[in-house]
Amino acid sequence: MDVRRSEIVSLVKQHGELPVTELSKILxxxxxxxRSDLKVLADAGQVRRTRGSVRLPTDVRRESPLEETRLEHSAxxxxIGRAAAALIRDGETVFIDVGSTTTEVARAVSPTLQGVTVVTNGLNIALELERLPGVRVIVTGGTLRPLQHSLVSPxxxxxxxxxxxxxLFLGxxxxxxxxxxxxxxxxxxEIKRVMVQQSREIVVVADHSKLGKISRALIAPTDRISTxxxxxxxxxxxxELRRAIPELHLV
Structure with missing residues (x-):
């Protein structure tokens, strides 16, 4: 069975996308x-299932624009954004990281907050917040990554x-x-790691498709997450994830 699943991953890498019917014939x-094999592989983040076919996960094939990833699990x-934004208190200094879910955090920040400073490396996030009179926005500067509207080193x-x-609200x-x-x-x-180092509390905002998954670059160990x-x-x-994180909010 493991050999067959490895062959499925290899075939998808070769072709980019394959119908289930075609995989059935080949194998x-x-x-x-x-479909049973694809469910196991999708749960492990190795492939992505679509209607009647399978392809590589987005982050393996190419980087998708922020406007595209925002449509995935948008509701x-x-x-998540509303629940996370409700944690912000008057007078706080917060980091809001780049990403589709953190954008929803920025959109949900209360207009009644006073004396809040938001530091972000996301240009779109800064624009979302400029309407709020009680929020001062600091943009980090750096080199623009256009697909994500994010600023990185130097x-x-x-x-x-x-x-x-x-x-820190971390995507x-x-x-x-x-x-x-x-x-x-x-x-x-690299930017996210420094944000983690400079923050008292870390609030990770991630939809269910990210839970239990592993991507390329480490940001922080699980025991550094507050919420x-x-x-x-x-x-x-x-x-095991429930046990590892002090506060877990499901909305």
Whole structure:
């Protein structure tokens, strides 16, 4: 069975995307068996299932624009954003990281807050917050990554190292009990690691598709997370992840 699943991954890498019917013919097994294998592989983050076919995960094939990733699990991300933004208190200094879910955090920040400073390396996040009179926005500067509207080294790290935040709202591509919080892009992961170092509390915002997954670059070990805000739309978080994180909010 493991050999067959390895062959499926190899075939998908060769072709980019394959119909289930085609995989069934190539492997000489039923479509039911193929779908069962695909579920296991998708849960492990090795492939991505679509209607009637399978392809490589987005972060393996190419980096998707922020406008595209925002459409994935969009309702769940909005709920997560509202729940996370409610944690911000008057007078706090917070980091808001780049990403589709952290964008929803920025959109949900209360207009009644006063004396809040938000530091971000996301240009779109800064624009979301400029409407709020009680929020001062600091943009890190740095080199622009256009697909994500994010700013990375040089310069961004220098700014972040001079700021101490009460709370960080952290986006990611994977949250795993043993392997920690991970990200697909190494440049952004470097920025995220410094944000973690400079923050008193770490609030990870991640929809259910990220739980139990591992991506390329380590951001922080799981024991550094203060709170995880996720959603109830998918399978329950792995038990070991529940045990590893002090506060878990499912919305």
């Amino acid at each position: 000489g097994v039923s479509e039911v068996t193929v 769940a991300k909005r709920r 310069y961004a790290l220098d700014v972040l190292r001079h700021i101490h935040a009460d709370r 990611c591509n994977g949250v795993h009990a043993e392997h920690g919080v991970t990200n697909a892009n190494h440049e952004e992961a 995880l805000v996720s959603d109830r739309s998918g399978p329950a978080p792995p038990p």
